[in-house]
Amino acid sequence: xxxxxxxxxxxxxxxxxxxxxxxxxxxxxxxxxxxxxxxxxxxxxxxxxxxxxxxxxxxxxxxxxxxxxxxxxxxxxxxxxxxxxxxxxxxxxxxxxxxxxxxxxx
Ligand code: FES
Numbered sequence: 001x002x003x004x005x006x007x008x009x010x011x012x013x014x015x016x017x018x019x020x021x022x023x024x025x026x027x028x029x030x031x032x033x034x035x036x037x038x039x040x041x042x043x044x045x046x047x048x049x050x051x052x053x054x055x056x057x058x059x060x061x062x063x064x065x066x067x068x069x070x071x072x073x074x075x076x077x078x079x080x081x082x083x084x085x086x087x088x089x090x091x092x093x094x095x096x097x098x099x100x101x102x103x104x105x106x
Pocket of ligand 1: 040
């Protein structure tokens with residue numbers, strides 16, 4: 001299991017995500033507000049947008065062309081640490097990672 005800490009405004013929630021499960025799926029199942037995952041994890045909706053710390057870039061997989069394209073369509077501003085949480089899969093390297101839920105997803 002991998003602990004991922006979601007920041008939602010002033011609130012923080014830690015969820016245990018089974019290795020191999022996407023952060024979007026885990027967040028939706030844990031009712032994290034603001035993570036919608038409308039397309040089911042196919043990098044086609046951008047409603048699973050999260051902000052990761054730029055310093056976490058090294059432990060995350062590279063942004064694919066599809067993800068990059070969708071990140072230009074997010075409701076909240078794209079930042080250097082923006083990612084689609086459906087494209088990030090829990091693994092020991094991500095344990096303890098803090099991600100922020102953007103103010104708007106649609
Ligand atoms: Fe649609 Fe991530 S769930 S892009």
